[in-house]
Amino acid sequence: MLSYMPIQASAHAAEIDQMTILVHWLMAVLFVGWGAFFIYVVFRYRSGANPKASYEGAKGKISKGLEIGVVIAEMVLLVFYAIPAWAKRVKQFPPENEATVVRVIAEQFAWNIQYPGPDGKFGRTKPELVSADNPIGLDRSDPVAKDDVTEINQLHLPVDRPVLVHLSSKDVIHSFGLYEMRVKQDAIPGMSIPVWFIPTRIGEYDIACSQLCGLGHFRMRGFLSIQSDADYRKWMDDELKGLQPAR
Incomplete structure (x- = not known):
């Protein structure tokens, strides 16, 4: 890992970095090569050495060989x-029963997180129920929604899953x-886009909005907590207890 790159905290991060480094090396070679060629051409075909213009173009094999290379x-x-890296990200999704599944609903200027709860099912949402206290419009009258956990700008996930x-x-x-995590995906109105990764490093990270989305874009910051399995389960249990009505 290069020192100026973000730390690698997911299973596919090294693969993405390797491809990025290779592309940049290729661009560096092209930049130096074409820059040197430009300087050579400016000097070689200056008007003093070539008072009469030639309209036939280059006839050598070097330029063609370079282009083919x-x-x-x-x-x-x-x-x-x-x-291959793209195909792995978009086609080889993990089975939902073996993964931590969450919904992330973006809005100006926050990240709304929904967990399905122990039943593994997301509860119903309704636009008419959207409010400051219920930003995704979760319908708690839906039996499936009673154990759903919601957060704003705070995403908790277990490591190595x-x-x-x-x-x-x-x-x-x-x-x-x-x-x-080397994850970046547009969130588009009217579409639900799946994204998957495997976090491999416990820690606290930022959730950034990488698309200019309005005047408050600068403050659209969330927080990602990668926890041990035990800590994640404890956090989830505490959240579920908070959903139970007081007796």
């Missing part, structure tokens, strides 16, 4: 790194950014 390098990065996030937005386009 660049195409091959880009194809290798695309076919052997980018496409697949996480499946169903991402959506209430208003405009946002972008769900967990940089240490």
